[in-house]
């Protein structure tokens with residue numbers, strides 16, 4: 470079981486993923502149309518900071534025949550503005566990432 474990490478001090482940067490991240494994102498994030506993309510809004514499943522991730526969803530329409538419905542996987546990286554010690558310069562977020570499958574409407 471992965472538990473909630475205790476809120477004692479800022480979470481250090483770590484490039485990790487967890488099956489539970491995508492599950493929590495699917496349950497808690499809102500999806501908004503954003504031009505040619507969709508915008509996912511919610512709290513990072515690792516650090517709980519608010520993030521919004523634009524995901525362009527038309528790119529894989531030309532990814533080849535026979536892929537309808539099953540090619541919508543996107544890896545999303547936390548890009549929060551929160552403080553995470555040990556984070557490399559130039560990066561944002563806590564390092565958490567997860568893979569979502571988007572349903573595409575054509």
Ligand SMILES: [Zn+2]
Nearest residue numbers: 513516547563
């Ligand atoms: Zn995060």
